[in-house]
Amino acid sequence: LLFLHETGSNNPSGITSDSDKVPFHPYYxxxxxxGLLVLILMLMLLVLFSPDLLGDPDNYIPANPLSTPPHIKPEWYFL
Structure with missing residues (x-):
């Protein structure tokens, strides 16, 4: 395990090969x-310019507080 950490797992000759490595921090x-900023920009464009695009059409029916829809029944223990 010590030899693996000394030479690296993908280096059978044991020669250090730092030239083909890309550092993580500045690039990735x-x-x-x-990528996160592009995703947030696309979602903001969707929300700001077409907010009703993904909405359910039933949400635009005006509610009548005096009548209950017939398919809504109370549970048996409330009867």
Whole structure:
């Protein structure tokens, strides 16, 4: 296990190969933040310019507080 940590798991010759490695922090962090910003921008455009696009049409029927729809029945213990 010590030899594995010394040389690396994908290096059978034991020669250090730092030239083909990409550091995580500046590259992948910026890439992930940019992807998150693009996703947030797309969701904000959807919400701000067409908020009714994904809405259910039943939500636009005006409610009548004096009548209960016939399919709504109370539970048996409330009868």
């Amino acid at each position: 962090t910026i890439k992930d933040i940019l």
